[in-house]
Amino acid sequence: MNKFTPTKPAGARSVDEITGSRRLRRMRKADWSRRLVQENRLTVDDLIWPIFLTSGTNVREPIDAMPDVFRLSIDEAVREAERAAKLGIPAIATFPNIEAGRKDEAGSHILDPDNLINAATRAIKAAVPQIGIITDVALDPFTSHGHDGILREGIIVNDETVEQVAAAAVLQAAAGADIIAPSDMMDGRIGAIRDALDANGFQDVAIMSYATKFASAFYGPYREAIGTQGLLKGDKKTYYIDHANSDEAVREAEQDLAEGADMLMVKPGLPYLDIIRRLKDEFAIPTFAYQVSGEYAMIKAAAANGWIDGEKVMLESLLAFKRAGCDGILTYFAPRVAEILKG
Ligand code: PBG
Numbered sequence: 001m002n003k004f005t006p007t008k009p010a011g012a013r014s015v016d017e018i019t020g021s022r023r024l025r026r027m028r029k030a031d032w033s034r035r036l037v038q039e040n041r042l043t044v045d046d047l048i049w050p051i052f053l054t055s056g057t058n059v060r061e062p063i064d065a066m067p068d069v070f071r072l073s074i075d076e077a078v079r080e081a082e083r084a085a086k087l088g089i090p091a092i093a094t095f096p097n098i099e100a101g102r103k104d105e106a107g108s109h110i111l112d113p114d115n116l117i118n119a120a121t122r123a124i125k126a127a128v129p130q131i132g133i134i135t136d137v138a139l140d141p142f143t144s145h146g147h148d149g150i151l152r153e154g155i156i157v158n159d160e161t162v163e164q165v166a167a168a169a170v171l172q173a174a175a176g177a178d179i180i181a182p183s184d185m186m187d188g189r190i191g192a193i194r195d196a197l198d199a200n201g202f203q204d205v206a207i208m209s210y211a212t213k214f215a216s217a218f219y220g221p222y223r224e225a226i227g228t229q230g231l232l233k234g235d236k237k238t239y240y241i242d243h244a245n246s247d248e249a250v251r252e253a254e255q256d257l258a259e260g261a262d263m264l265m266v267k268p269g270l271p272y273l274d275i276i277r278r279l280k281d282e283f284a285i286p287t288f289a290y291q292v293s294g295e296y297a298m299i300k301a302a303a304a305n306g307w308i309d310g311e312k313v314m315l316e317s318l319l320a321f322k323r324a325g326c327d328g329i330l331t332y333f334a335p336r337v338a339e340i341l342k343g
Contacts, residue, residue: 039323040319040322040323041319041322042315042318042319042322042337042341043341044087044088044089044090044337044338044341044342045088045090045328046318046322046326046327046328046329047089047090047328047329047331047334047337047338048089048090048091048092048093048134048288048328048329048330048331048334049084049089049091049092049093049330049331049332049334049335050092050093050094050095050290050330050331050332050334051072051077051080051081051092051093051094051095052069052070052071052072052094052095052096052097052225052226053071053072053073053074053077053094053095053096053097053116053117053120054071054072054073054096054097054116055073055099055116056073057073057074057075058073058075058076059071059072059073059076060072060073060076063221063224063225064224065220065221065224065293065297066221066224066225066293066296066297066300066332067300067304068300068336069225069296069332071097071225074116074119074120074123075123077094077120077123077124078123078124078127078128080092080335081124081127081128081131082127082128083335084128084131084334084335084338085128085130085131087335087338087339087342088338088342089131089334089335089338090131090132090328091131091132091133091134091178091179092124092131092132092133092134093133093134093135093136093181093330094117094120094121094124094133094134094135094136095117095136095141095222095225095226096115096116096117096120096141096226097116097141097225097226097227098115098116098141098142098226098227100227102115102142103142103143103144103231104142104143104144105143105144105145105150105151106139106143106150106164107139107140107141107142107143107150107164108142108164109142110137110139110141110142110164110168110171111164111167111168111171112171113171113174113175115142117135117136117141117172117175118171118172118174118175119175121133121135121172121175121176121177122175122176124176125175125176132178132179133176133177133178133179134177134178134179134180134181134208135172135175135177135179135180135181136181136182136183137165137166137168137169137172137180137181137182137183137184137193138165138182138183138184139161139164139165139184140184140226140228141226141227141228143231144231145231145232145233146223146228146229146231146232146233147232147233147236148161148183148184148185148186148236148239149161149184149186149239150164155238156186156238156239158186158187158188159188161184161186161189162186162187162188162189162192163192165182165184165186165189165192165193166189166192166193166195166196167196169182169193169196169197170196170197170200170202173197173200173202173205174200174202177205178205178206179205179206179207179208179262179263180193180197180205180206180207180208181207181208181209181210181265182207182209182210183210183213183267184210184239185210185213185236185239185240185241186239187255188259190207190209190255190256190259190260190261191259191260193207194207194259194260206262206263207260207261207262207263208261208262208263208264208265208288209253209256209257209261209263209264209265210265210267210290211249211252211253211256211257211261211264211265211266211279212241212249212252212253212264212265212266212267212272212275212279213240213241213265213267214240214241214242214243214249214267214268214272215235215236215237215240215241215242215243216240216243216267216268216271216292216294217294218268218271218292218293218294218295219268219292219293219294220293220294220297221293221294221296221297222292222293222294225293243271246274246275246278249266249275249278249279250278250279250282253279253282253283254282254283257283257285261285262285262286263285263286263287263288263327264279264283264285264286264287264288265287265288265289265290265330266279266287266288266289266290267289267290267292268290268291268292268294268295269289269290269291269292269295269317269321269329270291270295270317270320270321272289273320273321273324274324276289276321276324276325276326277324277325279325280324280325280326281325286327286328287325287326287327288326288327288328288329288330289321289324289326289329289330290329290330290331291317291318291321291329291330291331291332291333293332295317296331296332296333299313299314299317311336311340314333314336314337315337315340318331318333318337
């Protein structure tokens with residue numbers, strides 16, 4: 001018996017008998033050792049900032065369900081893009097709130113080369129050429145019924161929608177978009193967009209596929225933001241993935257990659273970390289998550305009530321995406337996170 005043998009009450013088992021020599025807490029004992037063994041890190045390079053656009057000038061309209069998020073006129077969006085670039089955020093993603101008068105059954109205003117989204121891309125590209133611009137080609141901001149496709153006799157028609165979405169992608173690329181991100185979930189859209197981009201000389205414009213977009217209740221505040229809230233009749237279950245399914249998400253991603261997607265996205269984010277991990281393991285391709293409006297709203301609401309520490313939960317939720325296998329995250333928290341990470 002050496003002098004270091006711990007004393008223990010008669011009959012008690014020593015901790016060493018339970019753990020052997022294994023002590024995971026050794027590496028947790030100090031800040032320096034925790035930093036040394038930390039497996040995942042969130043950096044500003046992981047952030048994509050989704051912003052909302054509206055017409056007019058000098059407009060910053062608050063969105064009730066998304067505190068600290070605004071609908072921005074193009075001049076304001078340019079200022080925010082400048083701020084994002086200064087913070088080191090690699091890319092922004094734009095979503096337009098289209099005036100009611102410009103919406104129709106087919107979402108045809110998406111084919112106007114000077115619509116809000118294309119005009120914003122041109123303005124941002126001209127002022128802030130160093131930031132990446134990601135644009136969505138889904139029809140929902142442009143349709144009078146709020147669906148992502150063309151509605152005919154109660155059905156969202158696939159092939160006609162795909163043709164229109166591909167044409168819209170070419171216009172968005174012509175305006176200066178770096179990445180086309182189709183969120184509509186029509187079958188065959190990735191291949192059609194790739195072909196259309198290539199045929200028009202946009203071989204270098206990438207496609208980030210919203211490959212696994214689930215039919216979800218977490219999109220509510222977004223619909224307030226782009227003004228489709230009261231318009232949407234029915235739901236999107238005939239084109240988004242049933243949120244009970246995971247194998248189907250893998251098949252969807254596989255098809256999109258075969259059709260030419262450069263990146264995959266999982267949406268919503270935090271409730272779907274299992275999907276992120278499956279896709280990353282299966283395909284080893286750049287994988288992104290969209291921490292959607294409802295996830296943002298929940299964190300902001302609980303924080304506003306003093307029920308959680310909002311900033312800590314924000315950072316923890318974003319790091320969880322990295323741990324699950326994400327290369328980056330679309331998040332409304334992007335500028336705040338970038339400020340914090342900058343110190
Ligand atoms: C639709 C679209 C949605 C979001 C972005 N584009 C979902 C929807 O309204 O059905 C959601 C984004 C968010 O909730 O933050 N193409």
